[in-house]
Amino acid sequence: EPEVTQTPSHQVTQMGQEVILRCVPISNHLYFYWYRQILGQKVEFLVSFYNNEISEKSEIFDDQFSVERPDGSNFTLKIRSTKLEDSAMYFCASSPWTGVSPLHFGNGTRLTVT
Amino acid sequence: DQQVKQNSPSLSVQEGRISILNCDYTNSMFDYFLWYKKYPAEGPTFLISISSIKDKNEDGRFTVFLNKSAKHLSLHIVPSQPGDSAVYFCAASGSGSARQLTFGSGTQLTVLP
Numbered sequence: 001e002p003e004v005t006q007t008p009s010h011q012v013t014q015m016g017q018e019v020i021l022r023c024v025p026i027s028n029h030l031y032f033y034w035y036r037q038i039l040g041q042k043v044e045f046l047v048s049f050y051n052n053e054i055s056e057k058s059e060i061f062d063d064q065f066s067v068e069r070p071d072g073s074n075f076t077l078k079i080r081s082t083k084l085e086d087s088a089m090y091f092c093a094s095s096p097w098t099g100v101s102p103l104h105f106g107n108g109t110r111l112t113v114t
Numbered sequence: 115d116q117q118v119k120q121n122s123p124s125l126s127v128q129e130g131r132i133s134i135l136n137c138d139y140t141n142s143m144f145d146y147f148l149w150y151k152k153y154p155a156e157g158p159t160f161l162i163s164i165s166s167i168k169d170k171n172e173d174g175r176f177t178v179f180l181n182k183s184a185k186h187l188s189l190h191i192v193p194s195q196p197g198d199s200a201v202y203f204c205a206a207s208g209s210g211s212a213r214q215l216t217f218g219s220g221t222q223l224t225v226l227p
Contacts, residue, residue, distance in 0.1 A: 004157070006157075031213075033214065035215075041219075042217050042218070042219050042220075043158065043203065043205075043215075043217040044217070045214040045215065045216070048213075048214055056214060058214075091157050091158070093157075095213075100146045100163070100165050102148055102160040102163055103160070103215060104160065105150075105157035105158045105159070105160075106157050107155070107156050107157045108155075108156075108157050
């Protein structure tokens with residue numbers, strides 16, 4: 001069964017550094033998402049992406065965050081200058097359309113900012 | 115902002131019995147509801163969904179019930195198996211341009227052998 005893959009599984013970075021989290025969505029999916037889960041908290045929506053542009057973003061997704069689909073398969077989340085509070089699990093998800101269709105999630109990248 | 119609430123952080127059930135996980139929502143614009151299962155160190159895995167035009171959806175051992183007037187949904191697992199032990203998240207979406215999901219806080223289900 002096709003799946004969403006994320007790399008790396010764990011990233012440790014120092015405060016102020018830039019990080020790029022990578023995702024390969026399911027190949028025939030058109031809608032892409034990033035979510036995050038801070039330890040002990042809910043899974044929270046960050047951003048959705050369709051047709052090479054952001055569809056919606058939450059208030060968490062400020063100017064420090066950006067997303068890109070640099071080629072036909074990868075979907076990346078960049079955090080420009082990491083803060084301690086960015087430490088979380090980051091999940092990529094994809095969906096074939098925005099009708100009533102479930103999102104398929106990757107296994108996540110655990111980001112630790114020290 | 116607790117638009118989707120799962121009031122029970124944990125539930126223990128004997129193997130073979132029914133597990134009932136509950137979820138409440140407040141946003142009347144939600145029209146699609148999902149249950150995800152999550153194991154440690156893995157992403158949420160889709161289990162079952164229901165749209166607001168239905169009140170029940172069944173898939174094998176899993177049944178989701180939706181009570182729109184009460185803004186309540188539940189997931190029934192019958193019979194429960196030890197492999198069902200995981201965190202279960204309720205999620206909801208409305209008819210936005212990208213249908214992002216709003217998640218509940220999750221319920222840890224433990225099925226005892």
